[in-house]
Amino acid sequence: MHIRSPLNGPLETNHGNQKPLLLKVVTKVIWMKTSTTTKCFRSTMVAIMALHTMLLFDVRGATLEAPFTKITNGVIVTESAMSISAGWGDFDNDGWLDLFVGHFHAGNSLFHNNRDGTFTKVAASPIATDPPEHANSAAWADYDNDGWLDLVVANPIDAVPSLFLYHGAGGGSLVRMTAADVGPLASDSGRALAGAWADYDQDGYLDLFVAKGGLGLDLQDALYHNDGKGHFTRVATPIMTPVLRSCQGAWADFDNDGDLDLFIAHATDEGNSLFRNDGQGQFVDITSTSGLTNRGDSVGAAWGDYDNDGYLDLFVTNLRLGGADTTNFLYRNRGDGTFVRVTEGVVANDAGHFLSCSWVDYDNDGWLDLFVTVDPPSNPPAASVKNRLYHNRGDGTFELVTAGSLVTDYAHAGAAAWGDYDNDGFPDVFIANGTLFAAQQNALYHNRGNSNSWIKLKCVGTLSNRSAIGTKIRVKAKISGVECWQMRQISGGEGWLAFNSLDVIIGLGDAGVIDTLRLEWPSGVVQEISNVAVKQTLEIVEPIRVAGVQIPFAAPGTIGLRLMGATSRPLQVVASSDLLGWSVLDPDTQRGASLSFRDPEALTAPYRFYRVRIP
Numbered sequence: 001m002h003i004r005s006p007l008n009g010p011l012e013t014n015h016g017n018q019k020p021l022l023l024k025v026v027t028k029v030i031w032m033k034t035s036t037t038t039k040c041f042r043s044t045m046v047a048i049m050a051l052h053t054m055l056l057f058d059v060r061g062a063t064l065e066a067p068f069t070k071i072t073n074g075v076i077v078t079e080s081a082m083s084i085s086a087g088w089g090d091f092d093n094d095g096w097l098d099l100f101v102g103h104f105h106a107g108n109s110l111f112h113n114n115r116d117g118t119f120t121k122v123a124a125s126p127i128a129t130d131p132p133e134h135a136n137s138a139a140w141a142d143y144d145n146d147g148w149l150d151l152v153v154a155n156p157i158d159a160v161p162s163l164f165l166y167h168g169a170g171g172g173s174l175v176r177m178t179a180a181d182v183g184p185l186a187s188d189s190g191r192a193l194a195g196a197w198a199d200y201d202q203d204g205y206l207d208l209f210v211a212k213g214g215l216g217l218d219l220q221d222a223l224y225h226n227d228g229k230g231h232f233t234r235v236a237t238p239i240m241t242p243v244l245r246s247c248q249g250a251w252a253d254f255d256n257d258g259d260l261d262l263f264i265a266h267a268t269d270e271g272n273s274l275f276r277n278d279g280q281g282q283f284v285d286i287t288s289t290s291g292l293t294n295r296g297d298s299v300g301a302a303w304g305d306y307d308n309d310g311y312l313d314l315f316v317t318n319l320r321l322g323g324a325d326t327t328n329f330l331y332r333n334r335g336d337g338t339f340v341r342v343t344e345g346v347v348a349n350d351a352g353h354f355l356s357c358s359w360v361d362y363d364n365d366g367w368l369d370l371f372v373t374v375d376p377p378s379n380p381p382a383a384s385v386k387n388r389l390y391h392n393r394g395d396g397t398f399e400l401v402t403a404g405s406l407v408t409d410y411a412h413a414g415a416a417a418w419g420d421y422d423n424d425g426f427p428d429v430f431i432a433n434g435t436l437f438a439a440q441q442n443a444l445y446h447n448r449g450n451s452n453s454w455i456k457l458k459c460v461g462t463l464s465n466r467s468a469i470g471t472k473i474r475v476k477a478k479i480s481g482v483e484c485w486q487m488r489q490i491s492g493g494e495g496w497l498a499f500n501s502l503d504v505i506i507g508l509g510d511a512g513v514i515d516t517l518r519l520e521w522p523s524g525v526v527q528e529i530s531n532v533a534v535k536q537t538l539e540i541v542e543p544i545r546v547a548g549v550q551i552p553f554a555a556p557g558t559i560g561l562r563l564m565g566a567t568s569r570p571l572q573v574v575a576s577s578d579l580l581g582w583s584v585l586d587p588d589t590q591r592g593a594s595l596s597f598r599d600p601e602a603l604t605a606p607y608r609f610y611r612v613r614i615p
Helices: 039-056
Strands: 002-004 068-071 080-089 098-104 109-113 119-121 137-141 150-154 163-170 173-176 194-198 207-211 222-226 232-234 246-252 261-266 273-277 283-285 298-304 313-318 329-333 339-341 354-360 369-374 388-392 398-400 413-419 428-433 443-447 453-460 472-479 482-489 504-509 513-520 526-533 536-541 546-549 558-563 572-576 594-598 609-613
Touching: 080 137, 098 137, 098 150, 098 413, 098 428, 137 194, 150 194, 194 246, 207 246, 207 261, 261 313, 298 354, 313 354, 354 413, 369 413, 453 472, 453 513, 472 504, 482 504, 526 536, 546 609, 558 609
Parallel strands: 002 536, 080 413, 246 298, 453 536
Antiparallel strands: 068 443, 080 098, 080 428, 098 109, 109 119, 137 150, 150 163, 163 173, 194 207, 207 222, 222 232, 246 261, 261 273, 261 298, 273 283, 298 313, 313 329, 329 339, 354 369, 369 388, 388 398, 413 428, 428 443, 453 504, 472 482, 472 513, 513 526, 546 558, 558 594, 572 609
């Protein structure tokens, strides 16, 4: 079932007890800079963990099987190349995920979803014909808020340019941008290992962090600020120092203060970095006091609340290129701005040559699991070297899944991109194989699913960036008889090499209804919906909330509205006397936090209703 919340109106739904978002003249907004809902999580955590362990894992020690079927037919898996990166994104807006695959020593690939479980390679796209032959990563996002996904591709070889930006021009068309179009983002040189989108200054437009240097050189990273007109400017910030071998940046609001902070993974034992956003678009290096001080050959990182306490935890992959196996880093967020490294258990002590990583609730039981790809140093790869899937037991520990093709196949595995390509509510995964070693066939694994409940959300920002990157989603539901909160944050790029779908799937176990669905948008607007049915896809549009203001000495019929959130985008005010017919008021469009307009009918009509929309 697909239920759409229209951009210009209240949420349309067939569930009970859901309040419309439109109120008479003044609408209510909840501002949230410091989370208060998370305080209850820790107090209920012990009970949740204990019950989950008792009910779901009486068979501990038994072999766990990954419930995936390997797809063996179709161009998406029969194409042979040195594939390294991959990213899911619906570039033509037909409601079905398409796939970008980046190669070494070959042109890249774009696959269109045929909506029947198969894909067609898009041969005419500039993605396939342009010269970048070393696509280390790619990230989809709507950087200009026009409703069409754009794509940035990072080139890790010294070249001009180091980034290729493709603009979604509508109708599935992608156009490569030049420096004249977007500024230095399309002309800067040097190595680019990974790009990550985020609206770090919360102006409603996505900015881009690019990690440079990687395993080979100490190079200065780049932060490109989006001016809201389609141009990017490279900005000076503490993030740029010290100059190290950066492989990836991962944005997240780890301290729940309402703005995005940045973790940067550095290779060759240089030590990783954590920068806290001060809320004014500036950054403070807090690495030394954060607890994230372990040194390793770190290449990637992924944020996820694996213990359901309302705070994002961190996993970091390590790759000792050409050397011995190494272990990864798992950090639990203490909730006070610091982290503690987890040193016991299979996740902390498993050794290998690790690359891409993702937190994903593959079985929709309500607890985030962890998937990590392995790229062995030998060629051909040893049969004993396989990708890792760690199942979350719900008590703070994990169990290694050892059966099923997802974890028994072996190859030179690079990116692992997760996305629900068949829209059944369970996440599937594509793995790019070959990396730097040899041409190999890629792999697509379809999730067979189970009886567990889920909710899938497609979020559309209005005051916030349209891709809703940075939005926190909190869900409260009763699972196995216990009331439980979960939290996800929409990411603009993490895990290294791979880009997961922007759609959010939250597993709900045996829950029959969602008690509370809460969205905390980057603008500061908080949206809550009650009694939401499970096993459905919801498209939720951020409400533009307004409050009435007085205009001194204004002519009769002059109305003032103040936005409850920041945006630099053009806005339009429409009015109605019955909530059925709506008319646009002059001036047609306005910008700014306060809007004023004349409405002569306000002098005679018993009621007038106003709402603000993006034209």
